Amino acid sequence: MKRVLSAGALALALGSGCGGGGDADDPVARGRAAYLANCVACHHTNPKLAGPIGPALAGSSQELLEAKVLRNQYPEGYTPKRSSSAMVPLPHLENEIPDLAAYLGSLDAPSIP
Numbered sequence: 001m002k003r004v005l006s007a008g009a010l011a012l013a014l015g016s017g018c019g020g021g022g023d024a025d026d027p028v029a030r031g032r033a034a035y036l037a038n039c040v041a042c043h044h045t046n047p048k049l050a051g052p053i054g055p056a057l058a059g060s061s062q063e064l065l066e067a068k069v070l071r072n073q074y075p076e077g078y079t080p081k082r083s084s085s086a087m088v089p090l091p092h093l094e095n096e097i098p099d100l101a102a103y104l105g106s107l108d109a110p111s112i113p
């Protein structure tokens with residue numbers, strides 16, 4: 001657990017620290033950039049925390065991201081963190097999903113969703 005956390009923190013530090021070239025090869029850094037560009041109007045800049053409207057997203061699977069971000073749906077059998085349906089689908093992010101999954105999946109799920 002501790003090790004995963006510090007790996008995530010390191011990825012964050014690297015992602016913000018070395019701006020430019022190197023990030024392009026790192027799915028976690030690309031995912032973080034895509035997250036900050038597209039999600040933080042509603043979700044927290046720290047995916048482990050609940051945002052102004054949307055819930056915490058740390059630990060989200062690629063399957064969940066595909067369903068929710070592209071189609072505003074949930075994978076079969078998944079219990080949503082919120083019963084609202086306020087998120088707009090963002091289908092233009094299709095190519096970003098694997099990077100978002102790499103970034104969010106690199107973080108431990110929060111204890112308070």
Ligand code: HEC
Pocket residue numbers: 034035038039040041042043053054055056057060064065068069079080081082083084085086087088090093100
């Ligand atoms: C317009 C505000 C808004 C934006 C922008 C937004 N979301 Fe959401 N998101 C929400 C809200 C509100 C919920 C709670 C469910 C609902 O009301 O749709 C949610 C729920 C989710 C969930 C389901 C969480 C769960 O486990 O139940 C995921 C995954 C998610 N958002 C991912 C993203 C990602 C990734 C982005 C950026 C690419 C994003 N969202 C952008 C508002 C937003």
